[in-house]
Structures are given as structure tokens and as C-alpha cells.
Amino acid sequence: MQYLIASLLGIIGLTIKKSKVVFGVLFIFMWILFGWNTGNADYFGYEQTYYSLESYNGFNVYFAEYEIGYRFVYKLAHAFGMNYNTFLIVYSLIGLMLISNTILKYSAKPSYVMALYLIYPFLMDIVQIRNFMSMAIIIFAARYLFSSRKGDLFRYVLFVLLAASFQVVGLFYLILLLAKVRARIKLVKWISLITIFLVLFLILLMSGIAIPILGGMAYLGTKTSITTQIGYLFYFIIGFLLVRFSYKKVRTLEDSSSSGKHVVDYSKMNMANIILNINIIILCVYPLVFFSTEFMRLYRNILLLNYILFSHIVVSGFASRLNMTVFKITTIIFVVLSEWLFAYYASKDIVFYPIFEKNKIFDLLGL
Secondary structure (H helix, E strand, O other), X not given: OHHXXXXXXXXXXXXXXXXXXXXXXXXXXXXXXXXXXXXXXXXXXXXXXXXXXXXXXXXXXXXXXXXXXXHHHHHHHHHOXXXXXXXXXXXXXXXXHHHHHHHHHHOOOHHHHHHHHHHOOHHHHXXXXXXXXXXXXXXXXXXXXXXXXXOHHHHHHHHHHHHHOOOHHHHHHXXXXXXXXXXXXXXXXXXXXXXXXXXXXXXXXXXXXXOHHHOXXXXXXXXXXXXXXXXXXXXXXXXXXXXXXXXXXXXXXXXXXXXXXOOOOHHHHHHHHHHHHHHHHHHHHXXXXXXXXXXXXXXXXXXXXXXXXXXXXXXXXXXXXXXXXXXXXXXXXXXHHHHHHHXXXXXXXXXXXXXXXXXXXXXXXXX
């Protein structure tokens, strides 16, 4: 039954795009999935570490490896006498509220964006809870990249540092400051240099040369096959083309508004421009996949921004209805395929099924 509910809510959200009521229902359902889950790939490790604070005063090998921000919220929850389940309920609520605030602020079709997020990558976020909070903070902080107000870039940096205190790879998103570069050719040159640096960096890592700052990073432990690497290349290209198409359509919409003497929404155009630049920057992540697929989360974490951009063009009335139909179908295929690849095919027994079948609310309702 829970699978049917999730499917129906996803379809309703994609269909009734503007409804804040549908958005609210999606929010509650996703909060239940996350906050009341009692078993997935990482659940028991996090739970055991949480209770080590009480039993061993935090003397746990995993606790020592957690970032300072995450350790702080653990200790704060303990100070309030929360058990792990209560902690997870509060923790997930905070993260989802950060995400929801951004969706409601920048999209007139919030249920559409939330439905895409439910399909992918929400289930992965339920498992990787430190990355989830880091991602939620980065998505919230994106407003400071969209803004041109004095001091907002400094605020963005502060939020990135906060995100990194939950998952150290959050520091990567400092690179998104380059999204403010106005000349796209200049941006491409910068990203080309960064990509070359990353390739050389990976060659050093794979040759066995130790990099002290990354010595304890588990992400650098698994290699990928050439087939997987080629597959990810196509994945990146398709995602980028969807963003580029959306950017061009936003420009078309605003140009038509200008010619029709309507008010041009320059903030929307600026947001579309920044999101396109972010996706150009994120292309430099691809070389990291040659070493470990875990680095795909760096791309996964900005998908919500892409979904917000998509939501601005999923409207009727375009001169080329065929192009819009193809875009809508391709977007759904891209998101569903992402879910199938990462949450089902690769890890259905430790991610997909446990999230839906090990839940206190569902058990209470007999689902």
C-alpha cells in the first residue's frame, strides 16, 4: 500500500503542479518516510553511534570521524533527552523545512518540484543523513548566489562552511562562487583548468601517493568500470542538456514578456543563469567518478536547483508543443531512471525496500 501511496502522490504532484495543499501532503509523507524509518543501509550504524554517547561518553570510532556540526547536534539531542528515533524525526524536519523554504521561495509550482525530489534523490537522502543536511543547507544557501545584494556572497560562504560541518565534502560547493562569473567563456576556461587539476589529482591518488587531508575519506576506496564511466558521461550530458533547454526557455518566456510590454522578471532570468553556470561547474565532478561513484553525490546534491528551474517552463502555450512534450517526458525518464539506478538497482535491499517497509507509522497503520 505504501508503494501505491508514494506513486499516487508523485503522479498528483507532477500533475497538479501549483497546489500548496499537494505540496504539504508530499512534505508530510516524506517526513514520515524519513523521520519514522527504522532500518536502511546506514540506520543501525548511526543509531549505535548515537547511543554510544550515553554508554561510552561518545567513545566510538565512527563518532570520532563525524564532522563537528553533526557531532554537535548529536550532543544537543542527548542534552534534551531524545532517543535516536526522536532525534531523527526532528533532524529530518529541519532539513526538509530548509529545502521546502527554498522551493516555495523560487518556484510557483512547488508540488511539481517536491514530486521530482520524492522520486529522486530523496530515498538516498534518508540513508545518507549527514549528506542530507549538508545538501539542505547548500540548497537553502543558493539564494545568496541568486542575489546581488552586498554581503550575500559572504553569507553563502558561511552557509557552505556550516554544510561542511555536517559532511566535509560540502566544502566543494565553495567552487559555486564561480557561478557569479558573467562571461560564460571565462567560466568555461576556469572550469577546464579545475577539471585538469582534478584529473592530475586523481592520477596522483591512483598512483598510491598519499594526500594527508584526504587520508580518512572512505569515498576514495572504490573504482568503477569503463562501462560505468561511459554511462555516467551520458548521464551528465542528458542532465546538462535538460538544464540548458530550461534556461533557453526561461529566456524565451521573458523575451516574449518584454515584447508584449509585460514586466520582465529579471530575478528569474538571473536565477536561470546562475543554475546553468552551476551545472557547467558541476561538470568538473565527472573525472572523480573514474575513481569512485560516491562522488556522484556532489552532482546529486544540486538536482533540486535543476528541478526548480524545470518548474518554470512546464507550462502550456509554447509555440513548439512537441519540444515541451519531449522535455517533460525526458525529464521524468531522467529522474525515474536515476531512482532506478541508484536507489533500486544498486541497493534495493538496503535502501529502497527498507525505507518503505521498516517504518513505525506504517506499522501502526498496518501497511
